[in-house]
Amino acid sequence: MKAIRYLGSLAFVVGLFVAVFGGIPWHVVVADDPVVPWWLRIAIFGIIGGIFLVLLTVALEQRKQRALTEGPLPADTVPGVLLSNSDGVPGRQTREILGLVQGHTVFAIWLGKDLSALVRLVLGGELFEYTEMMGRARTVATNRMSAQAAELGADAIINVRYTTASVVGSAAELLAYGTAVKLSD
Numbered sequence: 513m514k515a516i517r518y519l520g521s522l523a524f525v526v527g528l529f530v531a532v533f534g535g536i537p538w539h540v541v542v543a544d545d546p547v548v549p550w551w552l553r554i555a556i557f558g559i560i561g562g563i564f565l566v567l568l569t570v571a572l573e574q575r576k577q578r579a580l581t582e583g584p585l586p587a588d589t590v591p592g593v594l595l596s597n598s599d600g601v602p603g604r605q606t607r608e609i610l611g612l613v614q615g616h617t618v619f620a621i622w623l624g625k626d627l628s629a630l631v632r633l634v635l636g637g638e639l640f641e642y643t644e645m646m647g648r649a650r651t652v653a654t655n656r657m658s659a660q661a662a663e664l665g666a667d668a669i670i671n672v673r674y675t676t677a678s679v680v681g682s683a684a685e686l687l688a689y690g691t692a693v694k695l696s697d
Contacts, residue, residue, distance in 0.1 A: 513569050520565025521624025527558025563627070570631045593658045594668035601668050601695060610664045610692040615656030619649040620683035629682070646684060650674065653688035666692035 535552045594601055621629070625641040632639050653674070661669050672690035679685050 513573060517566055517569040517628055518624065520562045520569065521622075521627055522562070523558040523565065524562025524627060525623050527555040527560075527562060530555035531559060566624075566628050567631055570628060570635060593661050593666060595654070595658070595672050595690070596668060596670045597672045599671055601670065604668075605696045606670070606693045607696040608694040610661070610666050610694065612689060613657050613660040613664070613666070613669060613692045614687060614689040615653040615658070615660065616685070616687050617649050617652045617656070618679055618683055618685045619645050619652075620679075620681070621645050626682050642682070642684075645682075646676070646686065649684065649686040650688070653686045657688045657690065661690075661692040664692050665694065667695040668693050 531552065535555060538549065538552065600606060621641050629639045629641045657669065657672075669690040669692055672688065675687045675689075677685045
């Protein structure tokens with residue numbers, strides 16, 4: 513199903529670019545000629561066919577109504593650096609505060625996936641494309657924060673927090689931050 517949706521998204525994007533960057537200049541140059549060239553016809557059918565394939569695959573996915581078994585993407589953090597969203601690590605004392613550490617990333621999805629999400633906005637349901645994008649962004653930001661803490665020689669990061677912001681279009685910024693600390697033995 514994903515492959516068909518990908519094919520539809522690709523046909524849409526290619527058709528759109530050919531129609532805009534080839535069709536508009538062609539029309540301006542030969543506006544008196546009523547015959548539409550074959551390559552412009554294919555581009556327009558690509559746009560329409562791409563939208564149809566994406567609509568079809570999203571509708572079939574929603575019809576199945578299967579529950580997602582996947583939880584949030586696991587954060588593959590740096591080994592040995594504990595993460596805590598509280599102000600300490602249970603059973604351990606903070607020996608030294610090393611300072612603020614952060615991991616930052618800006619993620620976006622390509623136009624084809626954005627089209628799939630737009631269709632879901634019309635039909636309803638979870639926007640899987642954005643959920644996956646934000647899960648990956650969270651993992652990347654967490655890994656970068658953990659790597660920065662490891663460079664400082666930290667045992668843990670306490671008060672871990674996440675913040676997001678929209679950058680432009682479907683691009684989102686994700687910042688992970690916390691306090692790097694050394695723990696007593």
